[in-house]
Amino acid sequence: MSLKETFIVLVWAGVLSGCAAEVGDTEALEELVGESQGALLGGNALTANALNLNALNLNALNLNALNLNGLSAQNLAAIRDPGPSGALAREFMKYATSCALKSTASFNFSWTDASGTVHNERYPGLLGAAPTWANGPLDELGQRMVSSCVAARVNYYQVPVLLSARSLRDPLKTLSSSQELIDYPDVEGAFWGNLFAAQPYVNACYNSATVDNSRAYQRDCAAGHLMSDGQLVGCGVIRMVGPCSQVCQALNGAGQYYPSCVDRPGQSTATVKEVITTALP
Incomplete structure (x- = not known):
């Protein structure tokens, strides 16, 4: 049997920075692991506040390629901002880039802090869930895959955790003989x-x-964050809709991922396949 690629994504959260952007070539960081096309994602400590930004217009961000010329004036200003809002915008961009682009591309830019110091940044792509964003607009499938990937990496406590990310969609489709399925057997849920x-x-x-x-x-x-009164809540913009068994198609037995879920639970019965399932050891 032929070996399939898996990407080891090592992205640590913290105060991130960013702007003057372009997509450039980087050295590929690929590792062959059994027959898995899934991904072991490291870091995964993105703050929920980074998904709920007023300054960063994501609706405009997807209209062009991920480069300086494609960014709107509003988004350029957002990731150049030396204040707390800018840090959140850059944090989102770092995770979005690593989810979307392949390891052969990166989002490179610089920004200037309040003291006048220039910060040159390089956000590498690794997962390749929407690689065409390097050269053109992010289509709806890409938007959904990047959204699911970024959401899966949010941590309420901003604690980095290594996890397995799987999906019906490539490049996250796992196969039954994958060592990753053995090492990460506990499917924790899904994001979409x-x-x-x-x-x-x-x-x-x-x-x-x-x-x-x-x-x-x-x-x-x-799992849903438990409040002191026992109420189960989501993380910021992430809406916790309950058990996956009530809103998603049953786990794929071979790949251990949810093939599809109801796009808008409580509003319609339409389903989507751009779902990322996560699992732990």
Whole structure:
């Protein structure tokens, strides 16, 4: 059997920076692991506030290629901002780039802080969930895959956790003989939506059988965050819709991912396949 590629994405959250952008070539960071096309995602400590930005217009961000000429004046200003809002905008861009682009591309830019110091930044692409964004607009499938990927990497406590990301869609489609499925057996839930839509939204659901394990790993955005009064809430814009068994197609037995989920639970019965399932050891 031929080996398939898996991408090891090592992106650590923190105060990120960014602007004057272009997509450039970088050295590929690929590792062959069994027959998996899934991805082991490291870091995954994105703050929920980075998904709920007024300054960064995501609806305009998808209209052109991910480069300086394609960014609107509003988005350029957002990622150049030396204040807290700019840090959140750059944090989102770093995660979005690593989700969307392949390891042969990057988003390179610079920005100037309040003291006049110039920061040269390079956000590498790794996962390749929407690689065409390097050269052209982000289509709806790409918007949904990037949204699902970014949402899956949000952590309520901003604690980095290594997890397995899987999907019906390439390049995250896992096969039954994958070592990744053995090493990461506890499917914790799924994420889907569109942060680039005129009215952005993203959903999450949990696997009732593995909630305790998700909480042990401090993955509250996958299990639902428990408030002091016992109420279960999502993470910022991420809406927790309940058990995956109620809103998603049953787990694919071979790849251990949810093939599709109801796009807008409670509003319609239409389903989408751009769903990212996450799993833990």
